[in-house]
Amino acid sequence: MAIQIQTNGFKPIHYQGKPIQVAKLQSINFSRLLSQEPAELDKLLHLCKTEGFFYLDLQDIDGRRILDDKARLLELMKRFFNSSHDEKNEIGLPSQEHGYEPVGNHAGVVDGTKDGYEILKVSRDELSKASSINLPSIVKNTHDIKVFDDFVAGSSIITKTMLSALSTSLGLQGGERFENSHRNGHKSNSTLAMFRYIPGDLKTSKEVGHQKHTDIGSLTLLFSEQWGLQVQRPGPQNHDKWEFIEPKPGHAVINVGDSLRFASGHQLYSCIHQVVPIDNAEDRYSIAYFLRPENEAKYKDSNGKLVTASEWHDAKYEVFQKEHQQQIGSDSILMGGMETAVGA
Ligand SMILES: O=C(O)CCC(=O)C(=O)O
Numbered sequence: 046m047a048i049q050i051q052t053n054g055f056k057p058i059h060y061q062g063k064p065i066q067v068a069k070l071q072s073i074n075f076s077r078l079l080s081q082e083p084a085e086l087d088k089l090l091h092l093c094k095t096e097g098f099f100y101l102d103l104q105d106i107d108g109r110r111i112l113d114d115k116a117r118l119l120e121l122m123k124r125f126f127n128s129s130h131d132e133k134n135e136i137g138l139p140s141q142e143h144g145y146e147p148v149g150n151h152a153g154v155v156d157g158t159k160d161g162y163e164i165l166k167v168s169r170d171e172l173s174k175a176s177s178i179n180l181p182s183i184v185k186n187t188h189d190i191k192v193f194d195d196f197v198a199g200s201s202i203i204t205k206t207m208l209s210a211l212s213t214s215l216g217l218q219g220g221e222r223f224e225n226s227h228r229n230g231h232k233s234n235s236t237l238a239m240f241r242y243i244p245g246d247l248k249t250s251k252e253v254g255h256q257k258h259t260d261i262g263s264l265t266l267l268f269s270e271q272w273g274l275q276v277q278r279p280g281p282q283n284h285d286k287w288e289f290i291e292p293k294p295g296h297a298v299i300n301v302g303d304s305l306r307f308a309s310g311h312q313l314y315s316c317i318h319q320v321v322p323i324d325n326a327e328d329r330y331s332i333a334y335f336l337r338p339e340n341e342a343k344y345k346d347s348n349g350k351l352v353t354a355s356e357w358h359d360a361k362y363e364v365f366q367k368e369h370q371q372q373i374g375s376d377s378i379l380m381g382g383m384e385t386a387v388g389a
């Protein structure tokens with residue numbers, strides 16, 4: 046059972062003895078985007094330029110299939126993560142976008158600690174392959190592969206609909222449209238990432254949460270029924286101030302990643318976010334679909350350097366895996382340049 050926190054609509058919640066604000070995120074309606082309703086397109090562009098973090102309402106007929114797909118995926122995840130280490134780690138991590146990683150492979154929330162999550166990733170390219178997919182045996186059966194496939198298919202349609210809506214509202218045409226640098230059949234680092242966070246305590250645990258960062262790719266479609274996700278809201282007054290994101294039934298949380306911000310000529314906004322353990326004794330499950338550009342797509346990064354999408358991806362992962370001490374000087378990668386934007 047997920048912990049129930051009464052918020053009374055964005056009232057602060059008590060966390061470690063202190064009141065923490067709940068983010069007043071706006072919501073975009075998926076069906077209205079699909080129909081390209083002008084007011085919804087304007088709202089989407091406005092939110093992507095000013096906040097970069099919002100809810101996506103998926104409760105209408107066009108969007109709600111993914112909610113059932115998500116429920117099935119959650120069941121699969123619980124079964125997977127409750128298996129033995131050897132079963133989970135059978136194929137290891139053949140690439141950053143595919144495979145299993147135990148707790149503690151990245152820097153954690155607090156200086157000197159490691160992350161507090163284990164992760165199973167299924168790459169979109171691997172899933173699309175005609176030949177047999179490389180998966181741990183415990184999830185390599187027709188039923189489980191279909192569960193991954195349904196979820197990735199739904200996520201792909203939803204995130205590409207959003208890309209298309211953004212291209213239209215920015216007046217992009219033909220090959221310039223964002224969808225055109227996210228084609229199937231062109232290699233990308235797009236992936237489905239399934240997390241299980243172990244309970245922990247920010248003050249005492251050595252492996253805890255998910256370090257602050259901006260996302261690497263274009264758009265992230267995120268689901269969690271449990272608290273823990275925190276965001277740094279735009280504006281210099283919010284530098285190093287965190288707000289919790291309330292899990293909302295029937296909604297995903299969307300965030301704009303570095304790659305789409307770069308591809309938009311830095312017009313769009315990415316929010317710095319992190320995950321902290323909420324004060325309870327249960328595991329936290331979350332599901333992220335990371336839509337990322339084709340590997341060869343090029344744009345100017347946070348330092349004005351021309352990079353390919355895959356170079357940016359690799360550089361960022363290298364930093365994620367370093368100890369905090371070794372990350373010093375890498376903020377423009379870890380936070381995609383947003384640390385200075387927020388504090389400016
Ligand atoms: O687990 C979550 O809720 C968020 C994870 C996240 O921010 C990420 O992996 O980029």
Ligand SMILES: [Fe+2]
Nearest residue numbers: 258259260318
């Ligand atoms: Fe993230």
